[in-house]
Amino acid sequence: MPSELLTTHCTMCCRKMGTGGTMVELAKLQKHIGKFVKIAGSVILGGCVFVAYELLSLRRSVTLDTQAVQQEKLKSYIYVQSVPLKEYESQGITWKMRKELHRAVRKLIEISARVLQRPYDERFSGFDLEDHECSPWILLKKTQSRDKDVRLQAVQELAGNHHWHDYQYRTVAQACDLKTLVGLARCKDVDLRFFLPPPPLPKVNHNYSTEDELRQLLASLPQTEVDQCVQFFTSLALRESSQSLAAQRGGLWCFGGNGLPYAQSLSNVPLEKVESFCLQALVEHSKVPSHCNKMVKNGSLQLLQKIYRLRRDSQKIQRNIVRIIGNLALHEHLHPAIIQSGWISLLVEMMKSPHIIQASHAARVFANMDRETVQEKYLDGVYVLHPQFRTSQPIKADVLFVHGLLGAAFKTWRQQDSDQSGNEGDSSEEEDYTECWPKTWLAADSPNLRIISVEYDTHLSDWRTKCPLENQRKSMVYRSRELLHKLKAAGIGDRPLVWVAHSMGGLLVKKMLVDAWKDPEMHPLINNTEGIVFYSVPHHGSHLAEYSINVRFLLFPSVEVKELSKDSPALKELNDDFLHLAKTKDFNLLSFTETLPTTIGSMIKLHVVPVESADLGVGDLIPVEVNHLNICKPNKKDSFLYQHTLEFIVGALGKALKDK
Numbered sequence: 001m002p003s004e005l006l007t008t009h010c011t012m013c014c015r016k017m018g019t020g021g022t023m024v025e026l027a028k029l030q031k032h033i034g035k036f037v038k039i040a041g042s043v044i045l046g047g048c049v050f051v052a053y054e055l056l057s058l059r060r061s062v063t064l065d066t067q068a069v070q071q072e073k074l075k076s077y078i079y080v081q082s083v084p085l086k087e088y089e090s091q092g093i094t095w096k097m098r099k100e101l102h103r104a105v106r107k108l109i110e111i112s113a114r115v116l117q118r119p120y121d122e123r124f125s126g127f128d129l130e131d132h133e134c135s136p137w138i139l140l141k142k143t144q145s146r147d148k149d150v151r152l153q154a155v156q157e158l159a160g161n162h163h164w165h166d167y168q169y170r171t172v173a174q175a176c177d178l179k180t181l182v183g184l185a186r187c188k189d190v191d192l193r194f195f196l197p198p199p200p201l202p203k204v205n206h207n208y209s210t211e212d213e214l215r216q217l218l219a220s221l222p223q224t225e226v227d228q229c230v231q232f233f234t235s236l237a238l239r240e241s242s243q244s245l246a247a248q249r250g251g252l253w254c255f256g257g258n259g260l261p262y263a264q265s266l267s268n269v270p271l272e273k274v275e276s277f278c279l280q281a282l283v284e285h286s287k288v289p290s291h292c293n294k295m296v297k298n299g300s301l302q303l304l305q306k307i308y309r310l311r312r313d314s315q316k317i318q319r320n321i322v323r324i325i326g327n328l329a330l331h332e333h334l335h336p337a338i339i340q341s342g343w344i345s346l347l348v349e350m351m352k353s354p355h356i357i358q359a360s361h362a363a364r365v366f367a368n369m370d371r372e373t374v375q376e377k378y379l380d381g382v383y384v385l386h387p388q389f390r391t392s393q394p395i396k397a398d399v400l401f402v403h404g405l406l407g408a409a410f411k412t413w414r415q416q417d418s419d420q421s422g423n424e425g426d427s428s429e430e431e432d433y434t435e436c437w438p439k440t441w442l443a444a445d446s447p448n449l450r451i452i453s454v455e456y457d458t459h460l461s462d463w464r465t466k467c468p469l470e471n472q473r474k475s476m477v478y479r480s481r482e483l484l485h486k487l488k489a490a491g492i493g494d495r496p497l498v499w500v501a502h503s504m505g506g507l508l509v510k511k512m513l514v515d516a517w518k519d520p521e522m523h524p525l526i527n528n529t530e531g532i533v534f535y536s537v538p539h540h541g542s543h544l545a546e547y548s549i550n551v552r553f554l555l556f557p558s559v560e561v562k563e564l565s566k567d568s569p570a571l572k573e574l575n576d577d578f579l580h581l582a583k584t585k586d587f588n589l590l591s592f593t594e595t596l597p598t599t600i601g602s603m604i605k606l607h608v609v610p611v612e613s614a615d616l617g618v619g620d621l622i623p624v625e626v627n628h629l630n631i632c633k634p635n636k637k638d639s640f641l642y643q644h645t646l647e648f649i650v651g652a653l654g655k656a657l658k659d660k
Helices: 002-019 023-061 066-075 085-089 092-116 131-142 148-159 166-175 178-185 210-219 228-239 242-249 260-265 271-285 289-297 300-310 315-328 332-340 343-351 356-369 427-431 437-445 460-464 476-489 504-518 520-527 549-555 558-564 569-585 640-652 654-658
Strands: 382-386 397-402 449-454 497-502 529-535 588-594 598-600 604-606 620-624
Touching: 023 092, 131 148, 131 166, 148 178, 178 332, 178 343, 178 356, 210 271, 210 300, 228 271, 271 289, 271 300, 271 315, 289 300, 289 315, 289 332, 300 315, 300 343, 315 332, 315 343, 315 356, 332 343, 343 356, 356 382, 356 437, 382 437, 382 476, 397 437, 397 504, 437 449, 437 640, 449 476, 476 504, 476 520, 497 504, 497 640, 504 520, 504 529, 504 569, 520 529, 520 569, 529 640, 588 640, 620 640, 640 654
Parallel strands: 397 449, 397 497, 497 529, 529 588, 588 620
Antiparallel strands: 382 449, 598 604
């Protein structure tokens, strides 16, 4: 109360001075204020000395059992920094008085701000704290600011601290909200101590296996709104044991054909394969919003985390699990459940993996959870290669990579494998090898690009032939419609865009553009398309269609093989429609074509896409002395194949990249 009266009195005197009429009145007020300040100063100083004395007395009378505090630290994550008594006393009376004066001054500033109705400077919040004490709390308070720029800057500053005490990281981990945690997770080189470790694994119940838990989870999910074959395999898994399944069905447990060798050669299915099959079914369920709610409610996050930690030796199982988490993360109301179940620290660790595929799956989860800086949503099969972290670089354009059949979002775009038959090679070249050159090379050469790679199911032929409930296979028409929906959700078409496609992926790109041209809602995608790179795309068909059905089945699903036949009406119509569109919109086009045959098996060599089929008729056509598989895999960064691709992308997007 005395301090508030003091502030009020001073404020009233200052206002009188500002509105006083004569010099005599002003002089009287100044004299009055001077006397008042002398008296008030003495009172404040005496009060501070008294408070300091009382604190010293209290400090001497109270002792702290540091061992008890240490035991409590081990029990929980509530970290309290205690200063030993001797260290406190060694600071001296001057230090103690300065601390008390700091508190008094901060109180006066707060009261003045309220009386004068002026904004309070947050820098004074930690005025009485040491630098290492106030920094975390000031930054945490800034993360709650109404100003988005202030929040983002505070998160960046938090992530930039690498020399704090362990208890400070744990304090922040417990005190910050969910959005701040996700923001920290998307900061490059963030300290892992910002994230609380996941809860310990439950004790192993030998009478109740992981396989049983997965079956119970699948049994709890609806069998509606999912693929008919998923329904079939899910119901089969619930009906039969894994041993009788392999023995009686002869391989029906095959998602994409991956389990076929086991199912046909063994009397039982290995546990890891059973888990893979169940996880594949859960992936399909996680694409249905209503099923996502049911999965979380029935404990899927905890079960999946258990399998993830038990199967650290299987990257494939871990990727499938994180793929499910990424689908769940599309729904913002499920974010608290994902974080509270302990997934954040595991995903941050995965983001730091040297394996690009693993890191990219985790990056997709965080991109879907970061609603502060990411407006787009990345549906199943759409992966951001760059930027995977929050960045100050403005994103000015997009580059989209589309693989062909039997390809994938990452392995299709890896660096060309070294020739193992030759010399062992330079160790430096092995260290520089990249699993995905768009992420490693292109992102470094053009940091203002958003680089995305898509993946679609390329193993339908194996499992669909085993599924008795659905004989019709997904065609290019279906794939085009499905991918366009996913690309629209990812914001493809909002910026200038270059497409990069390999083999039949190029046909899919052409189909998507033709379909988008016919849909007024998709016209931004057409208008923002600046160029397309085709790597050995069979515009006029492939020799594969001329071989026996057995060879074709090993390479492509039968529907696509028929579409690849030379003089196919559907293929010719697609090419004519695309050429009309390309000439109308004046697309920049670049085509590479293989000149070496590709070895298929041990007896067949053929040019999968001959030069005449790769020739679109417009744009540049460049023959390259490689086979069909390596046409999209540069052997090194300074190779002609990569450098010419980079030059084309930068040229096509030149105007967008130069704009500020």
